Amino acid sequence: MSVLRRFGSIALVATVLLTAACSSGDDKKVAADAGGALTTVSYLTGAGVQGREAFIYVAIEKGFFKEEGLEVKVQPGNGTEQNLKLLQSGQADYAMVDITASLIAYGEKKFTDFTIVNAVQQLNLSCIMALSGSGIAGPKDLAGKTIAYIPGGVVYSLFKAYARLAGVDGTNIKWVVMNAQQMPQNLAAGSIDAATQFAVGKPAVEAAGKGKTAVVMPFSNYLNDLYGNGLGVTKKKLAENPKQVKAFNKAMLRGVEYAMANPDEAGQIYAKYQKLQPAKVAAAENVLMKSYVEGGANAAPIGSLNRDRVARNIAIIQSAGLVQAGLTPDDVITFQIPS
Incomplete structure (x- = not known):
């Protein structure tokens, strides 16, 4: 099942009236090209801008974000803690964060105004x-x-x-x-x-x-029940603009799915936007990442999060003494974005 079917059809955030009569992705893209206003949002990568995050540039290059009425400005992140700091302070709209590190940060009460809406990797990297x-x-x-x-x-x-x-x-x-x-x-x-x-x-x-x-x-x-990275957003933004969060999530996961199916092209697209790694190295990272994105229990759908698995994630970090008792999956994870 494709990401597009899994997450359903989502109207453009900034051009709802313009696209109300359109039913296909091509129609929406044409409408955006015809001059529909795009909403600019910022996105923080996980750590630096490595080839493993080519999917964000794929989603930009292929017009997936544009179809949702979004223009994405990519900024290099510097790890989960720094990304959560920038996210919570309003200096970024969306950020790639490690789910386990985010659970730890919330459990320690370092950062609490955030939630995670997808799991890019079903297995920890x-x-x-x-x-x-x-x-x-x-x-x-x-x-x-x-x-x-x-x-x-x-x-x-x-x-x-x-x-x-x-x-x-x-x-x-x-x-x-x-x-x-x-x-x-x-x-x-x-x-x-x-x-x-x-x-x-x-x-x-x-x-x-x-x-x-x-x-x-x-x-x-040894720690085989931990998720990898996921998309973080503030709880405030999710509450105020769930349609935009859903649109961003949908477009980004389309980019993930495309990059996993076409790693060489993903590497070339990455190299068009970034010079840190050559296309060949970026492509190789995407080849390696595929098993992490599509892995996990029962071949879970790309981007999906399971409440029981998150609970087991929490149990692992609690047993390691990294957080105290009381943390629950719903404190940190949004399992279904509101309509």
């Missing part, structure tokens, strides 16, 4: 990554090593839970703060031994490593 020749072949080799991380990032937040299950002695690990874009080059230079990463970042790390192979240690091998 968090991992520790190293390069061959670093002396790291598996999780237990991380003991005593220097690992770069993003403050407030989900990988660092989850590391203790992962380390306990994977048998890692984390007492003498040296943690250093580093921007996500700098990590591949520093791994290649040997100034750090490993880095917090998303598993789909393997092509970029190997490209920087110039012939070295990436050693990927996915958290999902």
